[in-house]
Amino acid sequence: MADTRASISGESLLFLTDEQLRQGIEAMFFAYRGFTADPDRILSDMSYGRAHHRAIHFINRAPGTTVNNLLNILGVTKQSLNRVLRTLVEDGLVESRVGQSDKRERHLFLTDAGGDLERRLSDAQRARMRSAFRDAGPEAVAGFRTVLEAMMDAEMQRTYTRLKESGL
Amino acid sequence: MADTRASISGESLLFLTDEQLRQGIEAMFFAYRGFTADPDRILSDMSYGRAHHRAIHFINRAPGTTVNNLLNILGVTKQSLNRVLRTLVEDGLVESRVGQSDKRERHLFLTDAGGDLERRLSDAQRARMRSAFRDAGPEAVAGFRTVLEAMMDAEMQRTYTRLKESGL
DNA sequence: CTAGTAATGTCAACAAGGCTGACATAAAAT
DNA sequence: ATTTTATGTCAGCCTTGTTGACATTACTAG
16 A cells, blocks of 8 residues: 555556655645635635635536535535525625525525625635636646546535536 | 627637636535545544644644644634644544744644544545546646645645645 | 435535734834 | 755644534425
8 A cells, every 4th residue: 555656567557656645635735836826815704714705606607506416516515505605695795585496495696796896706716716727738738637636536526517517 | 798798819818717616616515515525424423623624734844843844834723723632632543742942832743543543534535536536637637736736825835835746 | 106315405504714904912123 | 154955843823514403484294
């Protein structure tokens, strides 16, 4: 398990040393910090946190989504999500409409103010992503996405793909 | 700022649509969950969390590192780190030695028990990384690392590179 | 129609892990 | 001799996660 060389089965599979894997692990750690840094700065001025950002992002992504659907995407408990949603609704950033077909469901939408905040947050995050993508070039970006997809849990991979394809 | 197409300045730079950037953002979000899932499971059985994992990882990476150095790497306050280190020392996973040259400094080392836990955690995390790397192939891995490096804050990039080169 | 199940909300309590501010100590540096 | 540095520690606060319990409403199956 603690081999230096992991697998020499294929042509160029001698690249999976523990050292390389560790570098990948550390790269994920440091990069995720950068990834969240800009929106975090914006949010800390308001009384919001990363959890609000995530909710806003996915409501914007799939307007009219139900609470249960959002729960699955975010992978938290309904109590956690509810606390966040309640403040967002109270502050007029999110609207929660009772479903017309199934009146138990709540469909979630961003208000104009919610859309404004979403744009500020994602502009900041996109700017960093854009700059990283531009520096790295198209082939690196393709590789980046391939590896990230392979790193997801199977269920999240399906969720990710579904979201990805809904946005064409 | 909300362009569909970001930059058509170069040969193949027409790939930076907002949609592509958003997919990158969501890929980071879902992949990071996968990235931390396995160690999190191990840790939740004990009374430890992700913060303990990070401390253990970097102490293992750079044995004898000082508290201050660890503080810079982890990017938290000394109070936060101290809470974590205290429990690790109390539980006999980390040893804190007073520096010989500068006696104000404490140098941190994993004990045998600490090394055992480190191995369990990193084996789990590496297994996922290895599988993702293998599925994606060497070129994708190179791209993955290039993009992640470009996404880091400049300071973290230096820290990352320093760590990377110290492990040759 | 009734019983069961599903979707949601809410209350309470708790824990991890961030944060700030204040203060203490020892040792190095000036 | 004074200041600065490295570290530890106490107290308190916040966000965001958790579990468990319970209520409401409404769809669904028998």
